[in-house]
Amino acid sequence: MTANGILQIAIYFVVVAALTKPLGAYMARVFNGERTLLHPFLRPLERLCYWLCGVEEASEQRWTQYAASLLSFSLFSFLALYALARLQGWLPLNPMALGTGQAPAGTTPMTPDLAFNTAVSFTTNTDWQNYSGEATLSYLVQMVGLTMQNFASAAAGMAVAVALIRGFARQQAKTIGNFWTDIVRGTVYVLLPISLAAALFFCAQGVVQNVNPYTRVVTVEGKRQVIAQGPVASQEAIKTLGTNGGGFFNANSAHPYENPTPLTNMVQMLLIFAIPAGLTYVFGAMTGDTRQGWAIFAAMSVMFLAGVLALYWSEQAGNPLLAKQGLQSAATAAQPGGNMEGKETRFGIPATALFAAVTTGASCGAVNGMHDSLTPLGGLIPLFNMQAGEVVFGGAGAGLYGMLLFAILAVFIAGLMVGRTPEYLGKNTGVQRCLGGGGVSEGRLLERGLRGGDGKPEQRGSARPGGDSLCLHERGGEQWERVRGSQRKHTLVQPDDWNRDAGGALPDHHSNAGDGGQSCDEKEGGGDRGDAADTRAAVRGFVGGDGGDCRGADVLPCTVAGSDHGALFDVRGEVVLNHAASD
Amino acid sequence: MTKQALPGLRMMLLMTLLTGLVYPGVVTGLCQVLFPVQANGSLVRFKGRVVGAELIGQDFTRPQYFHPRPSAAGMEGYDAAASGGSNLGPTSQVLVDRVRGAADKFHSENPEFRGRIPADLLTTSGSGLDPHVSPASAEAQVERVAAARGMSREKVAELVRAFTERRDLGVLGEPRVNVLKLNLALEENSEGAKTESLR
Numbered sequence: 001m002t003a004n005g006i007l008q009i010a011i012y013f014v015v016v017a018a019l020t021k022p023l024g025a026y027m028a029r030v031f032n033g034e035r036t037l038l039h040p041f042l043r044p045l046e047r048l049c050y051w052l053c054g055v056e057e058a059s060e061q062r063w064t065q066y067a068a069s070l071l072s073f074s075l076f077s078f079l080a081l082y083a084l085a086r087l088q089g090w091l092p093l094n095p096m097a098l099g100t101g102q103a104p105a106g107t108t109p110m111t112p113d114l115a116f117n118t119a120v121s122f123t124t125n126t127d128w129q130n131y132s133g134e135a136t137l138s139y140l141v142q143m144v145g146l147t148m149q150n151f152a153s154a155a156a157g158m159a160v161a162v163a164l165i166r167g168f169a170r171q172q173a174k175t176i177g178n179f180w181t182d183i184v185r186g187t188v189y190v191l192l193p194i195s196l197a198a199a200l201f202f203c204a205q206g207v208v209q210n211v212n213p214y215t216r217v218v219t220v221e222g223k224r225q226v227i228a229q230g231p232v233a234s235q236e237a238i239k240t241l242g243t244n245g246g247g248f249f250n251a252n253s254a255h256p257y258e259n260p261t262p263l264t265n266m267v268q269m270l271l272i273f274a275i276p277a278g279l280t281y282v283f284g285a286m287t288g289d290t291r292q293g294w295a296i297f298a299a300m301s302v303m304f305l306a307g308v309l310a311l312y313w314s315e316q317a318g319n320p321l322l323a324k325q326g327l328q329s330a331a332t333a334a335q336p337g338g339n340m341e342g343k344e345t346r347f348g349i350p351a352t353a354l355f356a357a358v359t360t361g362a363s364c365g366a367v368n369g370m371h372d373s374l375t376p377l378g379g380l381i382p383l384f385n386m387q388a389g390e391v392v393f394g395g396a397g398a399g400l401y402g403m404l405l406f407a408i409l410a411v412f413i414a415g416l417m418v419g420r421t422p423e424y425l426g427k428n429t430g431v432q433r434c435l436g437g438g439g440v441s442e443g444r445l446l447e448r449g450l451r452g453g454d455g456k457p458e459q460r461g462s463a464r465p466g467g468d469s470l471c472l473h474e475r476g477g478e479q480w481e482r483v484r485g486s487q488r489k490h491t492l493v494q495p496d497d498w499n500r501d502a503g504g505a506l507p508d509h510h511s512n513a514g515d516g517g518q519s520c521d522e523k524e525g526g527g528d529r530g531d532a533a534d535t536r537a538a539v540r541g542f543v544g545g546d547g548g549d550c551r552g553a554d555v556l557p558c559t560v561a562g563s564d565h566g567a568l569f570d571v572r573g574e575v576v577l578n579h580a581a582s583d
Numbered sequence: 584m585t586k587q588a589l590p591g592l593r594m595m596l597l598m599t600l601l602t603g604l605v606y607p608g609v610v611t612g613l614c615q616v617l618f619p620v621q622a623n624g625s626l627v628r629f630k631g632r633v634v635g636a637e638l639i640g641q642d643f644t645r646p647q648y649f650h651p652r653p654s655a656a657g658m659e660g661y662d663a664a665a666s667g668g669s670n671l672g673p674t675s676q677v678l679v680d681r682v683r684g685a686a687d688k689f690h691s692e693n694p695e696f697r698g699r700i701p702a703d704l705l706t707t708s709g710s711g712l713d714p715h716v717s718p719a720s721a722e723a724q725v726e727r728v729a730a731a732r733g734m735s736r737e738k739v740a741e742l743v744r745a746f747t748e749r750r751d752l753g754v755l756g757e758p759r760v761n762v763l764k765l766n767l768a769l770e771e772n773s774e775g776a777k778t779e780s781l782r
Contacts (some may be wrong), residue, residue, distance in 0.1 A: 049597055069590065071591075076595040147607055210615070214664055215636070226662075234606060235607070256712055329702065342670070352709075
């Protein structure tokens with residue numbers, strides 16, 4: 001490993017970290033429908049999109065409608081791409097007559113299975129290439145089919161991530177946003193402007209952008225060379241920004257027309273991580289606690305940096321079998337050393353190793369060197385990144401929600417290990433919803449319980465294991481059951497008592513939650529107490545937080561205190577997007 | 584689901600229009616106006632005819648030219664309509680044999696060369712169209728080229744230095760030499776012909 005190599009990796013990471021907040025804050029504004037700097041220019045386009053599609057901008061969808069919208073959009077996208085690929089021989093912008101009888105030798109037709117594979121792959125943002133771009137696809141399919149899918153699948157991924165964030169962030173809402181406005185906003189304000197700027201930059205650096213037939217030249221030594229062309233720059237930008245990865249050419253970002261300089265290489269890697277990293281900030285911003293976003297960012301960063309350094313080290317160490325043939329394995333000032341099989345001279349080892357870690361971490365799939373030819377340990381890192389679910393920043397949208405599932409799982413398991421109700425962002429996981437409905441009061445209770453009394457949770461924890469102000473949550477299973485029973489009883493038999501207990505029909509339910517918590521505190525302050533009183537306090541706490549048991553008005557208490565009606569796990573521990581909306 | 588179907592179709596058509604036709608169309612228009620040379624492939628004209636593209640490697644086998652890296656693109660290498668790498672794994676016997684063959688060939692072509700051969704010169708690139716070699720790989724061929732051309736070693740080495748590109752912004756990527764540009768510079772030196780980009 002060389003100092004310069006480490007420096008390149010460090011520069012990359014610093015720029016990613018620096019981009020996260022501004023881009024994340026911008027995206028949060030966009031998806032909240034707030035005004036941004038680009039609104040004067042792009043707002044008319046956004047409105048035009050709604051008008052053309054008959055979308056009510058202000059309307060919101062329950063998660064079922066949101067999911068149905070996503071599915072219908074993806075279904076039509078898939079059908080359109082399949083049809084385009086199959087019909088390319090009859091369509092324009094096909095100067096090489098690909099897919100027809102006049103196609104040049106060595107090209108491959110778009111057979112039904114290949115078109116099916118390609119359509120599924122690009123609609124789902126998988127974007128693997130089971131074909132060689134320059135030998136299979138017309139310019140029209142590359143643009144109208146693949147470039148469009150690069151936008152659409154990225155926008156859909158972002159939409160799902162934002163919907164999930166809303167599920168975390170919202171209180172008592174039955175809706176999680178509107179899929180149509182989310183993908184229009186994501187496309188118009190985020191993907192299109194950045195792609196346009198990036199495409200122009202790429203072209204200035206040498207990426208081609210034309211619809212010419214392939215250039216036929218006779219080389220200096222008199223050999224014939226056919227040089228594939230195409231509208232590459234426009235696709236290159238969204239290929240990386242949308243973490244799609246399906247290259248215009250077979251060699252993807254190793255191809256000099258896709259990635260001509262180390263500078264374009266750096267920009268492509270930045271584009272790959274920009275949205276996934278920014279979404280961690282969006283997560284923090286929209287849930288009201290940016291530290292939660294940075295915690296996710298930090299977890300991703302640790303995995304990323306460990307991976308990239310291991311990958312770089314292994315590739316730079318080179319291949320001893322080739323060194324035996326007289327090949328220089330050590331890097332010098334004038335040559336790269338290391339394992340250069342499948343790597344480009346202009347990138348060398350560090351920029352290729354970095355790209356490999358970035359693209360597999362982000363489920364992008366673009367490559368600037370051939371991963372098949374990586375050293376064994378070097379190849380282990382991309383495999384690890386992929387098998388970890390591609391959550392090391394991850395795909396546009398997919399990375400965040402993948403990582404959030406891990407966070408929930410970790411919180412759940414850790415909660416079970418310490419005997420405390422697992423909770424993430426004030427939402428308990430794996431608890432019956434009627435209890436969890438008061439996520440807020442529960443969160444507050446937890447807080448109070450931890451802070452209450454002598455204010456030293458660890459002392460309290462050890463002094464009185466299994467019972468304290470939390471009444472419910474820090475209690476062992478036996479009492480838990482009892483409490484649950486009594487809660488159920490309350491729920492079924494005495495709904496009216498709830499409100500009375502919790503402060504009657506107080507309009508300010510926030511204070512209800514407080515009440516519940518307080519009574520717990522008081523009890524705790526009072527030292528030993530009966531289980532019945534305990535339970536009652538607990539129930540009151542929950543009821544208080546349950547927003548007039550959520551049968552009440554729209555002004556719900558939990559709203560103030562940062563809770564939600566919904567939990568991410570239902571009572572059977574099954575993952576659902578949002579209980580509030582699924583009710 | 585049925586209620587969402589119609590908007591789904593309309594949105595798909597709208598996105599196709601906006602991101603599949605308008606966006607690439609605008610980019611194509613702007614690039615053709617702003618960066619016509621790059622947008623059309625950075626083609627290089629020499630003695631009045633197009634001999635290749637600055638960014639796309641091409642094969643050189645004659646002793647008076649600098650040779651590029653081996654290529655896995657197409658059947659014979661440097662097929663610019665069939666990019667790709669060898670995809671050979673590090674323990675592949677095919678790879679080891681190929682590298683041994685390339686090393687033997689290099690030594691027979693450059694009998695004066697001593698030491699270890701630069702890593703890039705015996706390996707195929709990811710694209711098979713790598714237009715560059717490392718400065719050390721160019722340096723290793725200077726003796727042969729100078730002898731074949733009847734030029735002084737210093738003069739050829741001077742050209743190599745002149746055509747060595749530094750890292751981008753001083754840090755990014757690797758130093759490199761564009762083989763086509765260097766070889767055309769050699770030709771210019773010998774014949775006084777002029778290389779020009781297609782501007």
